[in-house]
Amino acid sequence: MEGPWRITFDTNPDDCNLRCIMCEEFSPYSNLKQLRIAQNKTPRRRRMDVELIDRVLSDVTTKYDSLREIIPSTMGEPLMYKEFDKIIDMCHKYNVKLNLTTNGTFPLKSATEWAELLIPILSDVKISWNGYTKEIQEKIMINSNLEKRTRQLKKFLEVRDSIASNGGNYATVTLQVTFMEINYREFPELIRMAINLGIDRVKGHHLWAHFAEIKEQSMRRNPAAVSRWNKMVREVFQIVEQNKKPDGFKLELENFHELSDNAKVSLHEKSICPFLSKEGWIAWDGRFNPCCAPDEQRKSLGYFGNLTQDNFNKIWEGDTYRNLVENYDEIDLCKSCNMRRRVE
Numbered sequence: 001m002e003g004p005w006r007i008t009f010d011t012n013p014d015d016c017n018l019r020c021i022m023c024e025e026f027s028p029y030s031n032l033k034q035l036r037i038a039q040n041k042t043p044r045r046r047r048m049d050v051e052l053i054d055r056v057l058s059d060v061t062t063k064y065d066s067l068r069e070i071i072p073s074t075m076g077e078p079l080m081y082k083e084f085d086k087i088i089d090m091c092h093k094y095n096v097k098l099n100l101t102t103n104g105t106f107p108l109k110s111a112t113e114w115a116e117l118l119i120p121i122l123s124d125v126k127i128s129w130n131g132y133t134k135e136i137q138e139k140i141m142i143n144s145n146l147e148k149r150t151r152q153l154k155k156f157l158e159v160r161d162s163i164a165s166n167g168g169n170y171a172t173v174t175l176q177v178t179f180m181e182i183n184y185r186e187f188p189e190l191i192r193m194a195i196n197l198g199i200d201r202v203k204g205h206h207l208w209a210h211f212a213e214i215k216e217q218s219m220r221r222n223p224a225a226v227s228r229w230n231k232m233v234r235e236v237f238q239i240v241e242q243n244k245k246p247d248g249f250k251l252e253l254e255n256f257h258e259l260s261d262n263a264k265v266s267l268h269e270k271s272i273c274p275f276l277s278k279e280g281w282i283a284w285d286g287r288f289n290p291c292c293a294p295d296e297q298r299k300s301l302g303y304f305g306n307l308t309q310d311n312f313n314k315i316w317e318g319d320t321y322r323n324l325v326e327n328y329d330e331i332d333l334c335k336s337c338n339m340r341r342r343v344e
Contacts, residue, residue, distance in 0.1 A: 002064070002066055002277070003060060003063065003064025003065075003066040003067060003313070003316065004060065004064070004066060004067060004278060004279055004280045004316065005066050005067065005068050005069075005278055005279065006067070006068065006069050006070065006071065006099065006278070006279045006280075007056065007057075007060070007067065007070050007071070007279065007280045007281070007282065008070070008071040008072075008073075008074060008279065008280070008281045008282070008292070009048060009052075009053050009056075009070065009071070009072055009073065009282050010048065010073050010074070010075050010076075010281065010282065010283050010284045011047065011048045011050075011053075011072045011073040011076075011078060011081045011083075011084075011087075011284065012045075012046070012047050012048065012073050012076045012077075012078065012080060012081040012082075012284070013025060013046050013073060013075035013076040013284055014033070014045045014046045014047070014076060015045070015047075015073075015076045015077055015080035015081065016076045016077045016080070016103070017077060017080070017103070017105055017107055017143060018077070018103050018105065018141050018142060018143045018144055019142040019143055020103075020128070020130070020140060020141045020142065021139075021140055021142065021214060022140070022178050022180070022207055022208070022210070022214060022217075024075070024208070024210050024294050024295065025075060025076065026076075027210070027211060027214075028142065029210075029211035029212075029213045029214065030210070030211065046284040046285070047081070047082075047284060048073075048282075048284045048285075048286075050083035050086050050087070052282075052286055052307055052308065053070075053086075053087065053090060054086075054090055055307070056282065056307055056312050057070070057090060057093075057094045057096070058094075059311055059312050059313055060312055060313065061094050061096075063313050064313075067094075067096055068096060068097060068123075069096055069097040069098065069099045069123050070087075070090075070091070070096055070097075070098060070099070071098075071099045071100070071101065072084070072087055072098070072100065073284075074101045074292065075295070077102065077103050077105070077107065078100065078101070078102060079102055079106065079107055079108065079109075079114065080107050080108065088117060088118070088121060091121040092121065097121060097122065097123035098118065098121045098122050098123065099122070099123050099124050099125075099126075100118065100122060100124070100125045100126065101125075101126040101128070101176065102125065102126070102127055102128070103127075103128045103141065103144070104127040104128060104129065104149050104152065104153060105144070105149065105152070106152050106156075110152075110155070111151075111152035111153070111155040111156045112155050112156075112158075112159055114156070115155070115156045115158075115159035115160060116159055118171070119159060119160050119163050119168070119169060119171045120163070120168060120169050121169070122169065122171035123171065123172070124171060124172040124173070124174055124200075124201075125156075125171060125172075125173055125174065126174040126175075126176040126203065127153065127173065127174065127175055127176065128141065128176050128177075129149075129175040129176065129177060129190070130177055130178055130180075130183055131146075131183050131186050131190070132186040132187075132189040132190040132193060133146075133186060134146040134147070136182060136183050136186055137149075139182070140178075140180070140182060140183060153197070154197070156173070157173060157197060157198060157199075160173060161198070172200040172201060173198075173199050173200055173201075174199070174200060174201040174202065174203050175190070175194055175199055175201075175202045175203070176202075176203050176204065177190070177202065177203070177204040178204065178205065178206075178207055179204050179205065179206045179207060179219050179229070180207050180214075180217040180218070180219065181216065181217045181218070181219060181225065182217055184219060184228070184229060184232050185232070187232055187236055188232070188235050188236055188239055190202070191236045191239050191240065191251065191253075192239060192243065194251055195239075195240070195243050195244070195245050195251050196245075196246075198245050198246050198247060199245075199251065200251070200252060201251065201252040201253070201254060202251065202252075202253055202254070202256075203253075203254040203255060204254070204255050204256065205255055205338050205339060206218065206219060206220055206255075206338040207219070207220075207338070208293075208294055208338055210294060219259070220259060223261050226259045226260075226261060229258075229259055230258040230259060233256050233257065233258050234258070236253065236256060237253065237256070240253060255341075257342050270342060270343045271340035271341055271342045271343060272340060272341055272343055273291070273328055273334060273337070273339075273340060273341075274339065274340070274341040275290070275291045275292070275339070276290060276291065276324065276325045276328055277325045279291075280312070280316065282307055283295075285306070285308070286306045286307040286308035286309075287303075287304075287305075287306050287307075288304040288305050288306065288307060288310070288312070288315045288321075289304075290304065290321065290324055291337075291339070292339060293333060293337060293339070297333055298333075300333060301324060301331065301333065301334075302320055302324060303320075304318065304320050304321050305318070305320075
C-alpha cells in the first residue's frame with residue numbers, strides 16, 4: 001500500500017495575530033476558545049510536542065518512500081510556533097519539503113529573514129489574501145494591514161527570485177483566498193495584482209460557514225449567488241489568458257470553477273476527495289485526522305488513533321481508515337465538502 005505524500009501537523013492552533021471572520025477559531029463570531037476553557041477540555045494554549053513530529057516522520061520515511069512534504073499548522077499561524085526552527089531542521093534531516101500556509105504577517109522575524117530561512121526547503125507558500133482593496137482585506141482579515149502586508153510580500157518575492165536566479169530552490173508563491181459574497185467582486189483586480197507581482201498561483205475554496213453571521217456570505221447558498229460567481233469565474237479566466245506574468249508564464253488558478261444550480265448540496269456532481277489515501281492530518285494532541293474539514297465536523301468521521309500511542313503506519317493501513325477511504329461518498333459531510341476536487 002502506498003504511503004502518504006504529505007502530512008499536516010496542527011502545531012499551534014491557538015497562536016494567531018489576526019481575527020479573520022471565517023476562521024473556526026479566531027473569528028469574532030467564534031466562542032470555541034471560551035467553551036474549551038469553561039469546560040476545562042484542553043490547555044489554554046494547545047501546542048504540539050515537536051518530538052511527535054520527528055517520531056512520525058521517522059516511522060513514515062522508514063516504511064514508505066512516498067512522503068514529499070509536510071505542512072505545519074493550518075489552524076493558527078504556524079510561524080508563531082516556538083519550535084519552528086526544529087521543523088526546518090527536520091525537513092533537511094528527512095529530505096522533505098515544507099508546504100507553508102501563513103497569514104502573511106511574518107511574525108517574530110522580518111519577511112526577508114523568514115524568506116532566507118524558508119525558501120531553501122519550501123515547495124510552496126500559500127499566503128492568505130482576501131481582498132484587493134484595503135477596506136475589504138481588513139474587514140475580512142481583522143488586524144491585518146494591507147500596505148504593510150504588500151511590502152512584506154514584495155520582500156519575500158525578492159528573496160525567492162534572488163535565490164532561484166543563483167541556482168537555488170525555486171519555491172512557488174500562492175495567494176490563498178476564501179470565496180465569499182463580500183470579496184468575490186475584487187477577484188479580477190486581485191488576479192491582475194498577482195500577475196504583475198509574479199505570483200505563481202491563486203488558490204481558493206468556498207466558505208465553510210461556521211457561524212450564522214456569515215451564512216449569507218456563501219457563494220453556494222442559492223442560484224442567484226451561483227450565477228454571480230460563475231460570471232466572475234469567466235472574467236478571471238479571461239484575464240489570465242490575456243495577461244502573462246513577468247516570467248512569460250500564465251498565472252495558475254485553482255478551484256475557480258463554475259458551479260451548478262445544486263451547488264448548495266454538492267460542490268460539483270463530478271468531484272472527488274483529494275485527500276483520502278493521499279494525505280494525513282495530525283492534531284496538536286496527536287489525534288489522527290483524515291482530512292482538513294472543520295475540527296468538530298471531521299471528528300464525526302470516526303476515531304482512527306492517536307500518534308502519542310499509535311504508529312502512523314498502523315493507523316494508515318488499519319480497517320477504520322480503509323473503510324472511510326472506500327465509503328466516504330456515502331457520508332453527508334463528504335458529499336457537501338467544500339474541498340472536493342472537480343474531475344474534468
